[in-house]
Amino acid sequence: MLRATGVTKAFGGLVAVDDVSFEIDDEEVVGLIGPNGAGKTTLFNAITGVYPPTEGEIYLNGTEITGMKPHEISRTGVARTFQTARTFNESTVLENVVVGGIFGNGDSRSAAEERARQNLAFVGLDDAIDEEVGALNLADRKLLELARALTTEPEFVLVDEIGSGLTPAELETLTDTLLRIRSERGISVFWIEHIMDAIMGSTDRIIVLNQGEKIADGTPEEVQQNQQVEEAYLGGVEV
Ligand SMILES: Nc1ncnc2c1ncn2[C@@H]1O[C@H](COP(=O)(O)OP(=O)(O)OP(=O)(O)O)[C@@H](O)[C@H]1O
């Protein structure tokens, strides 16, 4: 279980994440939504050690991981993908995923490669393993990032937007893949997304941030009917 208590992250005078507490259970798919600048990516950065919180604690299965280095947190079982895909574009698909196993999990080259091949097959990129990443389309790059995250053998995968810029068919493939990560691998997914239809139809629970604060935490139905959530989005995306 992933648990955060009172997590705050300030950049100078700007409080990007403000006293946020939540829990994510094993094998749960939880959405994280909120208007642009609400603090969603910053919360992921706090959990994964990119920007350690200024206050509050984060626990993984009862062990405090607050303030650990990103590679240490990765090795305890928390993997992520990035809002803007971070890939080595001149390397092959296989090589990009192998790196996840070596640096994110401390594997030997051969163990990392074996798992990379399995995970590329799992996301449906087995035909593309020898291609240069720069030649992949956006949807395949998102699948590649998921394969790389899986290759660190996580218990939790944090996904920072996969839907933007995809066709409806690509979005369905990505959403199905996320749900299979839970159902076939038993891994929990914490998923930031702006595409409401995708996240409302595919999550057990949704957490809503607005100006750094958590304003709702409930089932998709509860969140959709929440007055504060509606107000946070007024003038923005429709919930
Ligand atoms: N490294 C940083 N230095 C200073 N301010 C930052 C930094 N990272 C984020 N911020 C600020 O923190 C606030 C929250 O940003 P964040 O990227 O977490 O929002 P978000 O909810 O992910 O938004 P979006 O939906 O647009 O991705 C914003 O005001 C942003 O400008």
Ligand SMILES: [Mg+2]
């Ligand atoms: Mg963001």
